[in-house]
Amino acid sequence: MRTSFRTGLLALSLWTVVQPVQAQDVTFRIAHFLPAVASAQKAILEPWCAELGRQSGGRIRCAFFPSMQLGGTPAQLADQVRNGVADIVWTAPGYSPGRFPRTEALELPGILPLGGVAGGRAIWAFYGQHLKEEYKDYKVLAMHGDGGMNIHTASKRLAGPDDFKGVKLRSPNRSIARTLTALGATPVAMPPAQVTEAIAKGVVDGASAVWEVLLPTKLDEVTRHHLESPADRPAMGATVLVLLMNKQKYDxxxxxxxxxxxxxxxxxxxxxxxxxxxxxxxxxxxxxxSLPGHTLTVMEAGQYEILLKRTAVVQTEWLADARARNINGEALIAAAREAAAKSLR
Structure with missing residues (x-):
């Protein structure tokens, strides 16, 4: 009888020790660089968190910090999540030039297909084969594309590569900055939150920015002319985006x-x-x-081919950077093209 009683007490004590661990509640602090109304939060991260909460019986919750509310700049988001300032961040690796060099192979002109679904599939396949070591300090939850580079300008209509000369344009990453330079434009690096004001004040003439970001950042209010690639050709350039989790938090x-x-x-x-x-x-x-006074131009196929020829130097420069880091850039570009082709099948 006494043994049974002691056994019962031991089981009860073990249960009280183990139970809080099993029933542990967690709150993920999620930071990113766009307003809360952007698709990244409203259409993806909020529903994703709601699903985590439902499947966990309410044990997983999320607290959002959009528009860099935890401080710092978009370029510092990768450090913020690695150091535990945030538990999860959504960011662009290209905001930290040279830090994720293999990822840049995906952002070169003429590599990724247009569109979010196709681009995302290509990027995720490439990540699985070639980028895991580059992100070994993080738990990578997702990696996707921005749909492909578009150009939005306030007063000058662009229709082909000759029209870029002398135009100051915001650029989101190093590859697109090099692309704009090759076309005779002047790239200006700045985070999305500053672009609309910069255009309104005439600091830049326009921006390389994808359709998704146009409305949340109110770029449609300060630009009138919009240029995109032919629908059946790869993007003029792209920005890779990634959802990173603090590895220790996940573990x-x-x-x-x-x-x-x-x-x-x-x-x-x-x-x-x-x-x-x-x-x-x-x-x-x-x-x-639907907006009066706006023009939407799809670049003609011939003009697109000229653009690719003029921006071939971007790939040459990236390959030189890769060689300096003992990276087989040729193999990575070939793998990126293969992943892009497979994503369209």
Missing amino acids: ALPADLKAIVDRNSGEPLVERYGKAWDDASTIARNRIR
């Missing part, structure tokens, strides 16, 4: 919560991003078509 999760995060991340989350980007792009493009 500390109970096994059942890890399983929920894993089940809802990776390929399913990449597809979610892609669809949301395509939907947002359609909405923005249709709005531009």
Whole structure:
């Protein structure tokens, strides 16, 4: 009888020790550089968090910090999540030039297909084969594309490569900055939150910015002319985007919560991003078509081919950078093209 009583007490004490761990609640602090109304938060991260909460019985919650509310600049988001300032960040690796050199192979002119879904599939496949070592300090939840580079200007209409000369344009990453330079434009690096004011004040003439970001940042209010690639050709350039989680935060999760995060991340989350980007792009493009005084130009095929020839130097420069880092750049470009081709099948 006494033994049974002691056994019962031991079991009860073990249960009280283990139970809080099993029932652990967590709140993910999620930071990014766009306003809260952007697709990245409203159409993707908020529904994603809601699904994590539902599947965990409310044990996973999220707190959002849009528009760099935790301080710093977009270029510092990768450090913020690695150092635990945020638990999860959504950012562009290209905002930190040279830090993720292999990723830049995807951002070269004429590599990624247009569109969120196709681009995301190509990027995720490339990540699985070639980028895991580059992101070994993080838990990578998703990696996707921005749909492809477009140009939006306030007063000068661009229709082909000759029209870029002398135009000051915001650039989101090093590859696009080099692309603009090769076309005779002057690239100006700045985060999305500053672009609209910079155009309104005449600091720049326009911006390389994708359709998805146009409405949340109110770029449609300060630009009148919009240029995009032919629909059946690869993007003139692109920005890779990534959802990174603090590795220690992920490792500390109970096994059942890890399983929920894993089940809802990776390929399913990449597809979610892609669809949301395509939907947002359609909405923005249709709005531009409906606004008086706006022009939407699709570059003619011949002009597009000229643009690719003039920007071939961007690939040459990147290959030189890669060789200096003992990176096989040729193999990475070939793999990126192969992933892009497969994403369209």
